[in-house]
Structure formats: C-alpha cells, structure tokens
Amino acid sequence: MPDRLLGDIVPLSASSLDTWLRCRREFLASQLLGLPESDAGGSPDQGLLVHDLLRHIHQQGSCRDAEHVEGTLAAHGLNGSSALQGFVERHARRCPPDDAAGEHEVERARFHRRPAPMFMATGRIDAVWRHRGLLDARDYKTGQSFTERVADDPRARLQVWLLAPLARHEGLRLRLRYEFLSAEVLDDPEPFEPDDDDLAAIEEELRGVVEAMWGEQEFAGVADAALCGHCRYRSICPDSASPGVPAWPVPPEDG
Numbered sequence: 001m002p003d004r005l006l007g008d009i010v011p012l013s014a015s016s017l018d019t020w021l022r023c024r025r026e027f028l029a030s031q032l033l034g035l036p037e038s039d040a041g042g043s044p045d046q047g048l049l050v051h052d053l054l055r056h057i058h059q060q061g062s063c064r065d066a067e068h069v070e071g072t073l074a075a076h077g078l079n080g081s082s083a084l085q086g087f088v089e090r091h092a093r094r095c096p097p098d099d100a101a102g103e104h105e106v107e108r109a110r111f112h113r114r115p116a117p118m119f120m121a122t123g124r125i126d127a128v129w130r131h132r133g134l135l136d137a138r139d140y141k142t143g144q145s146f147t148e149r150v151a152d153d154p155r156a157r158l159q160v161w162l163l164a165p166l167a168r169h170e171g172l173r174l175r176l177r178y179e180f181l182s183a184e185v186l187d188d189p190e191p192f193e194p195d196d197d198d199l200a201a202i203e204e205e206l207r208g209v210v211e212a213m214w215g216e217q218e219f220a221g222v223a224d225a226a227l228c229g230h231c232r233y234r235s236i237c238p239d240s241a242s243p244g245v246p247a248w249p250v251p252p253e254d255g
C-alpha cells in the first residue's frame, strides 16, 4: 500500500529529508499524504524576516553600510528594532568582501537516475557568493546550533550536492557555511568544503534514503516526548509521546 504513495521519481528536499530522519509517521502525514497540520508548530516568523531583510540589504548595497541598513529597516517599517539590527551586524562580520558577487534564494534541482531508485532533489540556498575562486554558499540560521561541523548535517549534505554541478561548471571551489546570527550562538560550525569523494558518498546516501522510503511499510512514530512536543501532527498521531488538542474538529470518542 504505502509504496503507491511514492512516484517513480521521488522528490527530495532538505525539509522532506529532515522530516524523514526525524519521524517516519510525520513524513507520511506531511510529505506523502499532505495532511493539513493538526497542531501549531514553532513560529518561523523571525527567521523569515531576517532572511528577507538580508536579501533586500544586499540587493541595494552593503550590509556594512550603517546608513543603508538603517534605510532598509525603515523602508520595511522596522527602524528602531535593535534585535534585527543585531542580526544584521552579526551577519556583516561574516559577509564576504564587498566586491564579491552575490545571489539570494538560489533555486537548484538535480536528478539522480542510476542506480535505482530515481530521485529529484530540489532546494533553495539562502545566499551564494563568488569571490577568490570560491562558490561561497551561506545558510542563515536564527535559532540554536546543534552541530559542530556543517558536514554532519544531512540537509547541508543535500545542499552541497545540489550546488556541486554549478561550482564545477564555473570552475570554483564549493564551500557551505552556516551563519548563526542569534546573539546566543558564539561560534559557527566548521564550514563544509566537499571533495569528489564526499559528493559521491552523499549521492549514495541520498539514494539509500530513497530506497528506504520505498521499503517503508510501518511509518511508525518516533514517540520521543521532546520531538513529539513540537510536531504539527501530534494530536492525530497514535504513537505521539506528547498528545495535543487537535485544531481539527474530531468526533467524540466511543465509551
């Protein structure tokens, strides 16, 4: 039954991969069945705002130009927000030199045909800079850091695999850096500069994940109180370790 939920070419993104690795039940509900969320998740609002702001700032000028940053904040009705100013300042310390050419929200797709199963990976990279022979990709993070090396994060591994053909085509060295921009995180994790062996290993890992998706029959929930507490499907999950009150109307239980 569940294998009919997957098409011949399995779509793969950082978020679907992340969900799959976290909880197979959540993967079934969100990625395969596309169910509406039954519970509120964490609010991503501040993260989105910081991403938008940095994109606007870089499109019209430099993040190191205080007047320009202030003007951009004002244009968005956000002047006087010291929290947002703090995010921009902490980013500016990590930003490539002002003569680097940058693009934001770079969309990439890459297809894997053989060996089976086939998959189509897609993703959006926050910022890609070109300078000093480097394709310098950045992922802006506004939350906590959970990893010491970018290379250990499966989402980062997918991202570099997506970017690798672009770097090769342009004859640039590929590097992915996570910029942790909240005041609480003091150090960024070690950036990832994948070599050809890393990239071949990543493709095989992703293929293995898709193969496991094909073989999955149970889609059991992870039943971990910490993870379930943030799950957007916790109140409709039979395995949830942290049941919630559904936002959906539900029929009364028997007995």
Ligand SMILES: [Zn+2]
Pocket: 058, 062, 063, 064, 091, 092, 095, 096
């Ligand atoms: Zn910048």
